[in-house]
Amino acid sequence: MRPMTDREIRSAFVNCSKGAAKRIPVPRDLDDRPWDDLDFLGWRDAGAPDRAYLVTRYEDRARAIVLRSAPPAAWQVRRSMCSVCLTAPSAGVSLMVAPRAGRAGQDGNSVGTYLCADLNCSLYIRGLKDAGPSARLPEVITVEERIxxxxxxxESFLARVHR
Structure with missing residues (x-):
């Protein structure tokens, strides 16, 4: 992924208003991110831990989405697998829900998927961050194929947000 600026990220949001996008706390350490090793940039809102954000290239454009996660009830806590990177990290997996883009999202429609709670899927796939013991099943495919x-x-999840 090529490096992105604060301005590029804010203008890429598709499932919130422009005013809301201006208020999103974009990470301040964008220059220090390992852009060459990222398939998407994801981060949590430090002021509202139930909010997360994700930006990537989709259909040859920068696209960003707002996500929400609810803390699981005690009976729901179990090891789950991320739907993107197929990892079950020790940091956990969260059901992330995104309002749909456009009128559907304004009407309250949303879609969800399970994502690594820390949104470090790209680093787990490449082995650059330890996901913990037994977090990944043995596979015979290459790292490039996993990516x-x-x-x-x-992209499948993003397509559901854009429909």
């Missing part, structure tokens, strides 16, 4: 699969899985 391609994760990108396809993410």
């Amino acid at each position: 391609a699969r994760a990108v396809t899985n993410l």
Whole structure:
């Protein structure tokens, strides 16, 4: 992924108003991010831990979405697998819900998927961050094939947000 600026990220949001996008707390360390190793940039809102944001290239444009996650009830806590990178990290997996883009989102329609709670899917796939013991099942495919699969899985979710 090529590096992005604060302005590019804010203008890329598709499922919130321009005013809301201006208020989103974009990470201040954009220059220090490992852009070459990222398929998407994801971060949590430090002021509202139930909010998360994700930006990537989709259909040859920068696209960003607002996500929400609810803390699981005690009976729901179990090890889950991320739908994008197929990892079950020790940091956990959260059901992330995104309002749909356009009129559908304004009417309250949303879509969800399970994502790594820390949104570090790209680093887990590449082995640059330890996901913990037994977090990944043994596979015979290459890292490049895992990356391609994760990108396809993410694009599938983004397509559901854009419908």
